[in-house]
Amino acid sequence: MSRLTLALDVMGGDIGPRITIPASIKALESDPMLSFLLFGDSRQILPLLENIPAQLKDRLTVCHCSRVIENEQSLTYALRHSKGTSMRLAIEAVQKGEAQGCVSAGNTGALMGLAKVILQPLKGIARPALLSIIPTINGKKSVMLDLGANIECSAEHLYQFALMGAIFTEHTLGLIYPRVALLNIGIEEIKGYKSIREAAEIIKKDTALNYTGFIEGNMLLNGQADVIVSDGFIGNIALKTMEGTAKNLVALLSGGSHSHVRRYFKSIMQFLFKRFFKQSYERISRMNPEQYNGASLIGLTAVVVKSHGSATENAFYYAIKDAALQARQQIPAKILAGLERN
Amino acid sequence: MSRLTLALDVMGGDIGPRITIPASIKALESDPMLSFLLFGDSRQILPLLENIPAQLKDRLTVCHCSRVIENEQSLTYALRHSKGTSMRLAIEAVQKGEAQGCVSAGNTGALMGLAKVILQPLKGIARPALLSIIPTINGKKSVMLDLGANIECSAEHLYQFALMGAIFTEHTLGLIYPRVALLNIGIEEIKGYKSIREAAEIIKKDTALNYTGFIEGNMLLNGQADVIVSDGFIGNIALKTMEGTAKNLVALLSGGSHSHVRRYFKSIMQFLFKRFFKQSYERISRMNPEQYNGASLIGLTAVVVKSHGSATENAFYYAIKDAALQARQQIPAKILAGLERN
Numbered sequence: 001m002s003r004l005t006l007a008l009d010v011m012g013g014d015i016g017p018r019i020t021i022p023a024s025i026k027a028l029e030s031d032p033m034l035s036f037l038l039f040g041d042s043r044q045i046l047p048l049l050e051n052i053p054a055q056l057k058d059r060l061t062v063c064h065c066s067r068v069i070e071n072e073q074s075l076t077y078a079l080r081h082s083k084g085t086s087m088r089l090a091i092e093a094v095q096k097g098e099a100q101g102c103v104s105a106g107n108t109g110a111l112m113g114l115a116k117v118i119l120q121p122l123k124g125i126a127r128p129a130l131l132s133i134i135p136t137i138n139g140k141k142s143v144m145l146d147l148g149a150n151i152e153c154s155a156e157h158l159y160q161f162a163l164m165g166a167i168f169t170e171h172t173l174g175l176i177y178p179r180v181a182l183l184n185i186g187i188e189e190i191k192g193y194k195s196i197r198e199a200a201e202i203i204k205k206d207t208a209l210n211y212t213g214f215i216e217g218n219m220l221l222n223g224q225a226d227v228i229v230s231d232g233f234i235g236n237i238a239l240k241t242m243e244g245t246a247k248n249l250v251a252l253l254s255g256g257s258h259s260h261v262r263r264y265f266k267s268i269m270q271f272l273f274k275r276f277f278k279q280s281y282e283r284i285s286r287m288n289p290e291q292y293n294g295a296s297l298i299g300l301t302a303v304v305v306k307s308h309g310s311a312t313e314n315a316f317y318y319a320i321k322d323a324a325l326q327a328r329q330q331i332p333a334k335i336l337a338g339l340e341r342n
Numbered sequence: 343m344s345r346l347t348l349a350l351d352v353m354g355g356d357i358g359p360r361i362t363i364p365a366s367i368k369a370l371e372s373d374p375m376l377s378f379l380l381f382g383d384s385r386q387i388l389p390l391l392e393n394i395p396a397q398l399k400d401r402l403t404v405c406h407c408s409r410v411i412e413n414e415q416s417l418t419y420a421l422r423h424s425k426g427t428s429m430r431l432a433i434e435a436v437q438k439g440e441a442q443g444c445v446s447a448g449n450t451g452a453l454m455g456l457a458k459v460i461l462q463p464l465k466g467i468a469r470p471a472l473l474s475i476i477p478t479i480n481g482k483k484s485v486m487l488d489l490g491a492n493i494e495c496s497a498e499h500l501y502q503f504a505l506m507g508a509i510f511t512e513h514t515l516g517l518i519y520p521r522v523a524l525l526n527i528g529i530e531e532i533k534g535y536k537s538i539r540e541a542a543e544i545i546k547k548d549t550a551l552n553y554t555g556f557i558e559g560n561m562l563l564n565g566q567a568d569v570i571v572s573d574g575f576i577g578n579i580a581l582k583t584m585e586g587t588a589k590n591l592v593a594l595l596s597g598g599s600h601s602h603v604r605r606y607f608k609s610i611m612q613f614l615f616k617r618f619f620k621q622s623y624e625r626i627s628r629m630n631p632e633q634y635n636g637a638s639l640i641g642l643t644a645v646v647v648k649s650h651g652s653a654t655e656n657a658f659y660y661a662i663k664d665a666a667l668q669a670r671q672q673i674p675a676k677i678l679a680g681l682e683r684n
Contacts, residue, residue, distance in 0.1 A: 074532065137590045148527055151535060185490055185578040190416065193493060193575065217579045218586030233535065236527040237576055238583045240559030245587040248479045248563045 001033045006323055007090040007099035010040040011068045012106025013309045013316070017041070020105065021048040023316035027324075028056045034324060035059040037093050039086040041066055065089055069110045071309055078110035079117075087111060091118045094302045101303030101327040103294075103319050105311050111304065112149050112297055119300045122332060124339045127153070128299035129161050130232065130306070131168060132239060133322075136223035143169045143178075144220070146232040147239050147295055153231035155198035158182065160339075162203050164298050165227035166210070167338040171329045172322075173226070177210045181225035183234055184214035199229075208341065217241075294319035296326060298335065303327045343375045348665055349432040349441035352382040353410045354448025355651045355658070359383070362447065363390040365658035369666075370398045376666060377401040379435050381428040383408055407431055411452045413651055420452035421459075429453060433460045436644045443645030443669040445636075445661050447653050453646065454491050454639055461642045464674060466681045469495070470641035471503050472574065472648070473510060474581060475664075478565035485511045485520075486562070488574040489581050489637055495573035497540035500524065502681075504545050506640050507569035508552075509680040513671045514664075515568070519552045523567035525576055526556035537573075550683065559583075636661035638668060640677065645669045 010020040017040060024036055038045055042064035049057060067085040069078045082088040087110060090102045095118050104111050112130065121128050129146035136142055145165050150157060162180050169178040182200055184192040189200070191214065203211045215225050217238055230238065294315075297304040303326045307319035352362040359382060366378055380387055384406035391399060409427045411420045424430040429452060432444045437460050446453050454472070463470050471488035478484055487507050492499060504522050511520040524542055526534040531542070533556065545553045557567050559580055572580065636657075639646040645668045649661035 074530070137593070151527075183579065185493075185575055185582075188416070216586075217582030217584075218589070220583060220586060221590045222586070233527055234576065234579055237525065237559045238579050240527075241562060241580045241583040242559075242587045244558075244560030244562060244564070245584045246591055247560070249588055249591050251479070 001031065002328055003033045003035070004101075004324055004327055005035045005037065005099045006320065006327065007037045007039060007093040007102040008320070009087045009090040009102065009104035009106055010038050010045060011086040012104045012111075013307065013311055014071075017044045017048055019311065019313050020316050021045060023313045023320065024060070025049075025052055025056060026313070026317045027320040028059055031321075031324060035061075037061050037063055037090070037099050039063045039065055039090045039093070040068075041086075063089060063093075069107050071107050073107060073110070075109040075113055078107055079113050082110065082114055088114055088118070091115055091304070094304075095119055101305070101323045103305045103307060103316075103323045105307040105309055105316060105319070108148070108295075108306055108309075111306055115297055115300055115304045119302050119304065121299055122301055122336045122339065125160060125164070125299040125335075127157050127160065128297055129164060130235075130295050131165060131298050132295045133173070134221065134239070134242070137221050138223045140223050141173055142220075142223065142226055142228055143173070144228045144230075144235055144239060145298070146230065146235050148232040148236040149297065150232040152233070153195060155195045155202055158195065158199035158229055158231065159202045159206075160299070162199070162209055162211075162227065162229045163206075163338060164335050165229060166208075167335050168296070168298055168326075168331055169227050171331060171334055172325055175226050178226035179212045179224075180209050180227045180229065181212050181215035183217070183220075183228055183230035183238060185216065187214045187216065189214075195231075208338070294322040296322065298331065301332055303331060343373065344670055345375045345377075346443075346666055346669055347377045347379065347441045348662065348669065349379045349381065349435040349444040350662070351429045351432040351444065351446035351448055352380050352387060353428040354446045354453075355649065355653055356413075359386045359390055361653065361655050362658050363387060365655045365662065366402070367391075367394055367398060368655070368659045369662040370401055373663075373666060378403070379432070379441050380404050381407055381432045381435070382410075383428075405431060405435075411449050413449050415449060415452070417451040417455055420449055421455050424452065424456055430456055430460070433457055433646070436646075437461055443647070443665045445647045445649060445658075445665045447649040447651055447658060447661070450490070450637075450648055450651075453648055457639055457642055457646045461644050461646065463641050464643055464678045464681065467502060467506070467641040467677075469499050469502065470639055471506060472577075472637050473507060473640050474637045475515070476563065476581070476584070479563050480565040482565050483515055484562075484565065484568055484570055485515070486570045486572075486577055486581060487640070488572065488577050490574040490578040491639065492574040494575070495537060497537045497544055500537065500541035500571055500573065501544045501548075502641070504541070504551055504553075504569065504571045505548075505680060506677050507571060508550075509677050510638070510640055510668075510673055511568050513673060513676055514667055517568050520568035521552050521554045521566075522569045522571065523554050523557035525559070525562075525570055525572035525580060527558065529556045529558065541571075550680070636664040638664065640673065643674055645673060 069085045069087050087106050093099045094102050127150045130149040131145035295306045305319050305323040307316050411427045411429050429448050435441045436444050469492045472491040473487035637648045647661050647665040649658050
């Protein structure tokens, strides 16, 4: 692995440094070639770094700033008042070449807006997109984009998302000629918005893409496609619906009660489940939502990863690992090369 | 309960009479005031009616027709060649007043198209919509519309969906002043398509509607709103994504293996689960997808219920029950009255 520095906005998210700092330390422990620039309030950060070994501390630089973009701020307000905030400084560090990518759990709209303005889209990219990796029922992974960066998209935009998604998938999931599908309300060619039908025609003609047709909402987790393309509105609705449904079902299955007897039987059930449905259990474990917490803003000149605002320590840790992988794989450069080849 | 006749297209769906006839018999058994006109191939239907008691047979009229609209037919082809098909004849029976509602598990596009042309939208309704009832995590129910009848919708269309949905919910779920929400990608007022933001303004001003704001995909099953409104594209993606996620998770939890030992432990687990997580179990049972199989086309002058093409006997039975309830509640007349009041 190559040496790598990431800029972390440690103030974002619902909890801030109490989550992001332990997650950063965990990432340093697991990756000896990684360094961080930590942007945030040093009075909150420094106490959390007191007891860590010197060899880790050497790879951390605390960049103090007292200003933060709040989750509740409107996009316009946040962008106008972004100077000197932890998020903006982290992105600027990447722009100046001090770091090779950045991670934030803060206000998504502001992160996308600032990243687009400061880091700029790659040459030829009309619209950067928000991308996430999702688990599939067969124990593998798919990639979905756009998840909310662009509300309304033309056929050409969707085509660019397909290209970016395929290149991303090839290099981060290691899939050769990944299968690309467009999210639609039916699989017949006549279904859906005009922009989706036109995108299908454009994608079909590009032999660099392994286009497999339309995919419906009920097939998103079935591993039928490696790259699932939609506009940001539809992708956002689909992703959140999946998350909500899974969370609710798991909550129902774990039961609401906490009496001792029930807890006892629950643990027996879990034991039996692990023992006799090992494969299913492992698949569910692999579907651990913390691993799928990060969303990447792709189509920019550098790596930007957004972690959930309600991220746990593990979830923020995985977001950092995602950013490190993308930076080392030089995803932005590969997307640029892919676009130029077309 | 009042006397009621429904027209059933018994040929639709993946299986046809072998599913729809036993479902119809079950519905007759449970509802002594119900009669059916059965449209389909009498050579397939009559053998299935041979052994049923005379008091049930008396409430069945087999209307023979040999033509069927296939699932694979394109909408244009299906409509153009619909004369004399079981689906069209069932709808025509409603139009002639021979039946008070109809049920089909056939081609959804054709059913919507024919119903719109033959039964006509209610006065003042620009766009009939497809509506489904969904289960919520708290053991209750919500209503979602549109689910695919209208791909692109104006603010005024969404407003009419809200009105129709609220009236439907009041009379079929028995909820007073049901809470109405618009499906969007965020809860802030500035989020989403212009049509959705404008619809919010219109709905807010109508005191007949209990508007609670935007709802995101991850909250659809949480019982936060009784009526969830969106255009047909987004509603279709959200509903199918919910169905697919739930189905996949339940499949994972039930394990893929069928060995005797595993089956045995599975039954033990199910027993323990029922015994010690009774409340959760009952909630999951209530979420039985067969009960939520039907989708209603509302905004027309009569009741039209679409059952899933892959419906089981129970599922088609519930679709019939849905149609009977809506016809007895005179939902079309109540929607018309609600529109005129506004």
